[in-house]
Amino acid sequence: MRKMIGKFILFILFLTIFSIPFAQTSASGDKVYHVKIDDAVEKGLYAYLKRSFKEAEDAGAKTIILEIDTLGGHTDAAGQIGQLMDNSDLEIIAYINYRAISAGALIALYSDKIYMSPNGVIGSSGVITADGNAANEKAQSMWKAEMINAAESKGRNSEFALAMADADFEMPKYRAGKGEFLTLTAKEAADPEVKYSDGTVSSFNELLKVTRLSDAEIISTKVSFAEGIARFITHPIVVPILLSIAGLGLVVELYSPGFGVPGTMAISSLALFFFGHLIAGLAGYETLILFGIGVILIILEIFLPGGIAGTLGAIAVVVSIILAGGNPMYMAYSVLVAIAVAVIGMVIIMKFFGKRLHLLNKMVLMDATDTESGYVxxxxxxxxxxxxxxxxxxxxxxxxxxxxxxxxxxxxxxxxxxxxxxxxxxxxxxxxxxxxxxxxxxxxx
The missing domain is CATH 2.40.50.140 (Nucleic acid-binding proteins)
Known part of the structure; x- marks a missing residue:
């Protein structure tokens, strides 16, 4: 009996000793970073992903999962994110939980593995300008090359990436006829002929099981307050709105006694614009200095005759805003929209308020000298x-x-x-x- 008990104790010790190495080499000790891309692709997203990748590397993680659901965004931001992914030593898994369209497709293609939800889609990556029209040939050519590089960097067939970005590259089998961009469903992407998906999973937990990461420590990163502001401010739709508020606020302030709400709105909008682009890594301190010089020159114009200081100041302000955006063409478009809104606002104010103007009366002669008014x-x-x-x-x-x-x-x-x-x-x-x-x-x- 004692021998049997002794053998049993030795057996337990044997299992305990030999189970320790297996426990150390299992996935339970691994860290996996889970990052969501569920909005427009913009410069703020790049700043957020850059921080997340650094945190994962510093924590000793081996894998990062990008959960993607986006209709796209800025191509230059997507290109930067792609380079960030390509230069990382982490294993990157893209989980397309519905849509990876346009710039989102490029990000997915830079991943080592791609998994899709049953209703997931990837593709339709033509370059569209801010006004909804196709970009010029130069921009189209650059983007096609980036899509091809993204696919080839992970050993994927680049023809499908080209069809996603080039409407003239036909693939009738996948509903991409003349003038249509290729968009693949989850089933089509997993086709052995395509191999743009490594599998279809119905949930994030199923993805962890398929990739044998169920026992890993999952660390979900969150957007910081500053990054959240940066992502919102650098959104393609928000930028022209923010600049329009600034321009209209300055115009209204010209007609208002003292300094009030319109001026505060204008300054706040410009402060938010530069803050967001500074956090996103777009605006440098040189753009802030240039903007400050422009403001000083505009203020000096009130005291100096000739109009030279004011003109140079306005040019400095516009150039600083364009340089802060990263994409000069898009920022120039946003500035033009803001100027148009400001001009329309000025016309409306002059029409409906007439001579009840404040500061502009000091800058523009509004009165006529006639005999009826007593002027001779x-x-x-x-x-x-x-x-x-x-x-x-x-x-x-x-x-x-x-x-x-x-x-x-x-x-x-x-x-x-x-x-x-x-x-x-x-x-x-x-x-x-x-x-x-x-x-x-x-x-x-």
Whole structure:
């Protein structure tokens, strides 16, 4: 009995000792970072992913899972994210939980493995400008090359990536005819001929089971407050709105007494714009310095004549905003939208508020000088009408008359009048006094 008990204890110890190494090499000691991409692809997202990748590497994680559901966004931001992924030593798994469209497709293609939900789609990656039209040939060519590089970097067939970005590259089998971008369903992407998906999973937990990461420590990263602001501010739709609020606020402030809500809104909008782009890594301190110089020059314009300081200041402000955005063409479009909104606002204010303007009245002459308002350029001597005088110079037709010892410059009614002739004043129009020759000798001889 004692021998049996001893053998049993030895057996337990044997299992305990040999189970320790297996426990150490199992996935339970691994860390997996879970990062969601569930909004537009913009520069703020790049800043967030850059921090998440660094945290994962510093924590000793081996795998990072990107859960993707996006309709795309800025191609330059997607390119930066792709380079971030390509330079990382982490195993990157993309889980397309519904959509990886446009820039989202590029991010997915830079992943080592791609899994999709049953209703997931990937593709439709043509470059569209801010106004909804196709980008120019140069931008299209660059984007096609990036899509091809993304696919080839992970050993995938680049023809499908090209069909996603080029509407002229036909793939009728996958509903990509002439003028259509390729979009693959989960089933099509998992086709052995395509191999753009390593499998279809119905949930994140199922993904962990399929990838043998169920026992790993899952660390879900969250967007920080500053990153959240940056992502919101750098959104393609928010940027022109923010700049429009700033422009309209400054215009309204010109017409308002003192400094009030419109000016505060304008300054707040510009502060948010630069703060968000600074956090996203787009705006450097040089853009802030340039903006500050522009503001100072505009303020100096109030005290300096000529308009040079104000013009240079306005140029500096516009250039600083364009440089802060990372994409000069898109930022130029946003600035034009803001200027258009400001001009429309100015026209409306001038039309409906008229002379009740404040600061602009100091900058623009709003009043007209007319007789009804009491303004005259010369004294209108109507009391001279009918008076008789004598010419002291010939009138050809202009000349001088003598009226009771007062020399007066006059013009004749059209004919020549010689010196020493008697005339009568027939019309007075400000400084213009008209006379005609008198046939009778008057009291003024």
């Amino acid at each position: 350029s010369n004294v209108n001597r109507t009391e001279l009408l009918g008076k008789k005088a004598k010419t002291i110079t010939p009138l050809r037709p202009a000349g001088t008359i003598d009226l009771d010892g007062e020399r007066i410059d006059v013009v004749s009614q059209g004919s020549y009048i010689d010196k020493g002739k008697h005339v009568i004043i027939v019309k007075v129009e400000g400084s213009r006094i008209v006379v005609r020759e008198s046939e009778e000798k008057g009291e003024n001889e």
